[in-house]
Amino acid sequence: xxxxxxxxxxxxxxxxxxxxxxxxxxxxxxxxxxxxxxxxxxxxxxxxxxxxxxxxxxxxxxxxxxxxxxxxxxxxxxxxxxxxxxxxxxxxxxxxxxxxxxxxxxxxxxxxxxxxxxxxxxxxxxxxxxxxxxxxxxxxxxxxxxxxxxxxxxxxxxxxxxxxxxxxxxxxxxxxxxxxxxxxxxxxxxxxxxxxxxxxxxxxxxxxxxxxxxxxxxxxxxxxxxxxxxxxxxxxxxxxxxxxxxxxxxxxxxxxxxxxxxxxxxxxxxxxxxxxxxxxxxxxxxxxxxxxxxxxxxxxxxxxxxxx
Numbered sequence: 001x002x003x004x005x006x007x008x009x010x011x012x013x014x015x016x017x018x019x020x021x022x023x024x025x026x027x028x029x030x031x032x033x034x035x036x037x038x039x040x041x042x043x044x045x046x047x048x049x050x051x052x053x054x055x056x057x058x059x060x061x062x063x064x065x066x067x068x069x070x071x072x073x074x075x076x077x078x079x080x081x082x083x084x085x086x087x088x089x090x091x092x093x094x095x096x097x098x099x100x101x102x103x104x105x106x107x108x109x110x111x112x113x114x115x116x117x118x119x120x121x122x123x124x125x126x127x128x129x130x131x132x133x134x135x136x137x138x139x140x141x142x143x144x145x146x147x148x149x150x151x152x153x154x155x156x157x158x159x160x161x162x163x164x165x166x167x168x169x170x171x172x173x174x175x176x177x178x179x180x181x182x183x184x185x186x187x188x189x190x191x192x193x194x195x196x197x198x199x200x201x202x203x204x205x206x207x208x209x210x211x212x213x214x215x216x217x218x219x220x221x222x223x224x225x226x227x228x229x230x231x232x233x234x235x236x237x238x239x240x241x242x243x244x245x246x247x248x249x250x251x252x253x254x255x256x257x258x259x260x261x262x263x264x265x266x267x268x269x270x271x272x273x274x275x276x277x278x279x280x281x282x283x284x285x286x287x288x289x290x291x292x293x294x295x296x297x298x299x300x301x302x303x304x305x306x307x308x
Contacts, residue, residue: 007237009186010199011045011063014056017189027052038081041067042089059219061203064089071196071292072285079292086198086230086296093202094300095179095226100138100145102130103301104177106168106218108184108205110156114286115234115278118185121290123151127302130175147301150175165216165223172223180227181301182218183293187276188233189240194278195285198232198293205229230297232289234282238275 008014018025027049034041045063047053053060066089068082091097105126107119129141130148138146154160154167172180182205188194204219204227220226279285 007187007240008189008233009231010065010188010193010197010233011047011056011058011201012043012065012199013189013193014058015045018055025052025055028056035085038085039068039070039078040082040085042085043067059203061201062093063203064093064200066198066200067193067196068198069196071198071289072279074284074288079288080295082198083292083295083299086200086293087299089200090181090228090230090296090300093200093228097300100147101178102148102150102176103179103181104171104175105149105151105181105183105297107151107153108164108182110159111153114283115276116185117286118232118234118290118293119183120153121286122183122294122297123153125291125294125298126151127298129302148177149302150177163216165218168218169223172225177225180218180223180225181297182227182229184229184231185235186231186233188236191236191241193233194236195232195234195282195289198230201229202226203229205231230293232293234286235276235278238277241277 008017015028015030027047029044029046029048031044031046032042043065045065047056047058047060047063050060066082066085068078070078071082105123107121107123109116109119111117111120126149128149128151129146130150132140133146133148138144140146152168152171154162154164157163160167168180184205186199188197204217204222206217216222218227218229
């Protein structure tokens with residue numbers, strides 16, 4: 001296949017891409033279930049060993065994928081249901097979720113590039129409490145305990161001249177949060193999952209990896225605190241779209257000439273690996289799904305103790 005590569009940030013798609021011969025890959029566990037009332041399909045991919053991590057191309061950890069086909073629709077009630085499900089999954093991954101703690105939320109991405117503006121727009125709608133709790137205590141919110149929630153929008157290196165990891169590490173050193181929650185736009189392998197999927201993982205994140213723009217990783221090893229990453233695929237590379245179209249066109253063909261033609265064309269797909277596609281209404285979609293993610297985070301870490 002030469003340099004041809006289908007890029008994806010989703011562990012679910014990385015698992016699907018493993019050949020049938022390796023379908024029983026040791027060290028990888030998969031759990032699936034449906035939330036019928038919410039119309040959400042949840043898949044948990046758990047990578048337990050270094051060999052499995054190498055085969056998957058993902059670090060050891062837990063990857064939760066929520067597939068909500070109607071997430072792009074402007075239905076406020078449905079988005080509230082997604083937020084509630086996201087909050088529950090986030091609480092399951094959050095260390096010491098039942099204890100009061102300091103949590104820093106980092107919105108990665110470029111606000112001026114719509115498909116990459118998920119992180120900054122999530123930060124816009126967060127329930128920020130750190131400054132109030134430090135000044136007046138949890139009593140300011142009429143409760144006994146309250147998480148200290150702070151937020152950061154580090155921007156991109158082209159604007160700041162600094163690696164995102166450098167900025168975040170400086171803030172972590174100064175403010176000493178107990179946990180980091182990082183939000184970023186992802187790249188998908190399947191157009192069906194574009195803007196319809198949320199991935200939550202406890203492995204941290206490497207900004208820009210899905211589009212081949214590798215930056216320093218934001219992980220517990222590099223920052224010294226647990227890092228939970230939340231992402232939504234907002235782009236898919238052009239090679240994927242062309243490859244899927246070609247495969248569909250030839251799927252009924254069985255003769256060898258068609259197979260050779262397909263392989264020859266796929267060798268040329270590498271030229272498309274630097275081109276990424278997104279939906280025509282991505283501005284409205286980002287605004288909608290960013291609010292959904294922010295509500296999920298607010299419910300999980302901002303309203304947890306207020307409801308008790």
